[in-house]
Each structure stands twice: as C-alpha cells, then as structure tokens.
Amino acid sequence: MFVKQLADNQVRIGAPAKINLFLQVLNKRPDGYHNINSLFQAVSLFDRLTVTRTFEPGVRIKLLEDADLSTGPDNLIAKAYDLMAREFELKEGIDVELDKQIPVAAGLAGGSSDAAATLMACNILFSLGLGRTALAELGARLGSDLPFFFGNGQALVSGRGEILQESAFPTDYWLVLVNPGFPVSTPEGYARLKRGLTISSTIFTLGPCPTVEDFIDSLSLSGNDFEENLRRSFPVLSRIDEEIVRSGAALARMSGSGPTFFGIYTKMPDSEKLLSDRLDALRVYTVRPIVVPEQQQ
Numbered sequence: 046m047f048v049k050q051l052a053d054n055q056v057r058i059g060a061p062a063k064i065n066l067f068l069q070v071l072n073k074r075p076d077g078y079h080n081i082n083s084l085f086q087a088v089s090l091f092d093r094l095t096v097t098r099t100f101e102p103g104v105r106i107k108l109l110e111d112a113d114l115s116t117g118p119d120n121l122i123a124k125a126y127d128l129m130a131r132e133f134e135l136k137e138g139i140d141v142e143l144d145k146q147i148p149v150a151a152g153l154a155g156g157s158s159d160a161a162a163t164l165m166a167c168n169i170l171f172s173l174g175l176g177r178t179a180l181a182e183l184g185a186r187l188g189s190d191l192p193f194f195f196g197n198g199q200a201l202v203s204g205r206g207e208i209l210q211e212s213a214f215p216t217d218y219w220l221v222l223v224n225p226g227f228p229v230s231t232p233e234g235y236a237r238l239k240r241g242l243t244i245s246s247t248i249f250t251l252g253p254c255p256t257v258e259d260f261i262d263s264l265s266l267s268g269n270d271f272e273e274n275l276r277r278s279f280p281v282l283s284r285i286d287e288e289i290v291r292s293g294a295a296l297a298r299m300s301g302s303g304p305t306f307f308g309i310y311t312k313m314p315d316s317e318k319l320l321s322d323r324l325d326a327l328r329v330y331t332v333r334p335i336v337v338p339e340q341q342q
C-alpha cells in the first residue's frame with residue numbers, strides 16, 4: 046500500500062487490488078478454512094482511503110463513488126477500526142472517505158486491502174508504533190488475505206492465506222482485468238469445491254524464471270482451482286477467457302474465487318476498448334504488477 050500523511054490527523058492510502066497468478070485449494074482444515082498454495086501479485090488498481098482522526102469515537106465511512114457496499118459495521122473497514130479500538134483502547138475515532146475503484150466480491154481482495162489500509166491508518170494516526178509483522182498478525186484476524194498487503198507486493202502464499210514467502214518473479218508485463226459485474230461469494234466457492242481433509246493434488250511449484258517468457262510458460266502449467274466450477278455456473282466466463290486470449294494475451298486466468306479474469310501481455314496491450322466493446326461494456330482495466338518500494342514498507 047502507498048501511504049501519504051496529509052496532516053497530523055489525516056492520511057491518504059492507496060490500497061491496491063491483488064490477483065492470484067495461480068491458485069490451488071489443497072484441503073479442508075479442521076478449523077473450517079482451506080489450505081491454499083498461491084502466488085499473489087499486487088496490481089495498479091487502487092481504492093483510495095482518506096482517513097481522519099476525530100475526537101468522536103467510532104468509525105464513519107463515506108463512499109465517494111456509487112458502489113454496492115455497506116458502510117455499516119459489517120464493512121471490513123469498520124471491523125478493522127473496531128479491532129484496533131478494542132486492542133489499543135482507542136478513545137478517539139476515524140472518518141474514512143473511500144474512493145472505491147476495485148470491484149466488490151470480485152476475487153481481487155479489495156475489501157481486505159481496504160481493511161489493511163485502515164489498520165495502517167490507525168497505526169499512524171494513533172501513534173501505535175506497530176511494525177509490519179504485528180499489523181499482518183492483526184490483519185489475519187479479520188481475513189485470510191489481509192497479511193499480504195503488509196508485504197512488498199508479491200508473495201507465495203500458503204496456510205489459509207497468512208503464511209507468506211516474499212518472491213521476486215518477473216513483473217515486466219501488463220495485465221488486463223475483466224470483471225463481469227456480478228459478485229461471487231468466497232465461502233460458497235470454497236464449499237462448492239468439496240475438498241476433503243487430506244491433500245490429494247500435487248503441490249505446484251514454480252521453477253526459476255529468469256525472463257517473463259519463462260515465467261508465463263511456468264504459470265501455464267498451473268491454474269485456478271475455482272475456475273472450472275464457476276465457468277460451469279456462468280458461461281460468460283468462458284467467453285471472457287476466449288476474448289482475452291484472442292486479444293493477444295499470453296495467458297488468461299481467473300483471479301481468486303472469481304469472477305474477475307486477467308490476461309497477461311508481454312507488450313503493452315491496447316485491448317481495453319476492444320474487450321469492452323466485444324464483451325458489451327464489462328468492467329475492463331489495464332494495469333501493471335506493482336512492487337511496493339522499500340521505504341513504503
């Protein structure tokens with residue numbers, strides 16, 4: 046995430062979306078979660094949160110864009126503030142202006158990224174002095190995807206999403222994200238997979254990838270375990286996949302539990318308009334993988 050302090054009592058945070066370059070769901074765990082094996086990559090599609098410390102306790106969320114999103118206590122931003130308020134006995138509150146650009150329930154972890162940004166904002170505005178590891182641990186209590194957003198933007202991810210191994214695979218490529226505009230529930234996606242308690246699949250590993258071409262070749266040997274089921278339920282997803290490949294992508298794949306698809310391009314694509322036209326104005330974004338600079342961590 047990118048943090049800018051605007052005043053003593055105000056910060057602005059760019060909270061990026063993430064994609065899963067590959068995603069295996071390995072097995073169900075006794076705690077009800079699933080163990081995964083995935084490569085997470087942050088991308089340059091951002092929600093922007095302007096967070097202001099207020100004398101009044103509690104959290105108030107204002108949406109700057111129209112979005113199908115609650116601003117009440119079930120919003121992950123509110124849950125993030127509530128967690129910090131409880132843990133650190135905060136007597137004051139926050140106002141959050143949210144410029145929501147990342148599609149909701151889309152497999153891009155927008156809600157988790159916003160919540161991670163809120164934890165960071167509280168850390169700064171209430172001078173809590175927490176490091177990245179402590180913030181990631183707090184984040185894991187709110188959602189499996191959160192700890193990733195305290196890293197450098199790329200990580201091999203295991204456990205239920207909280208075990209991160211930072212990686213340095215190539216990032217010199219472009220991405221087009223295509224979101225069909227309907228939400229998909231993550232818990233339902235996991236339930237539909239009907240995974241047992243034991244791991245039955247081979248755990249995928251990426252070999253060394255000195256060039257982006259090697260990287261894409263290796264990625265093409267993997268997949269996203271949520272994709273097949275969701276394609277069966279929503280035939281439009283196969284159409285999206287075909288159109289992305291037709292537009293020149295070296296690889297097309299679904300992100301997270303869907304339904305957003307991404308295409309990887311080794312040259313700057315000019316397919317955003319083409320795809321919007323051919324797919325009847327679905328939400329289409331051209332983005333880049335991002336690596337968060339050291340001083341921002």
Ligand code: C5P
Pocket residue numbers: 077078079080081187188189190204205206231232235
């Ligand atoms: O961790 P988070 O709250 O984002 O997860 C939402 C739901 O998705 C969980 O309650 C669980 O049903 C499912 N999930 C899972 N395994 C994971 C992550 C999420 O089963 N690794």
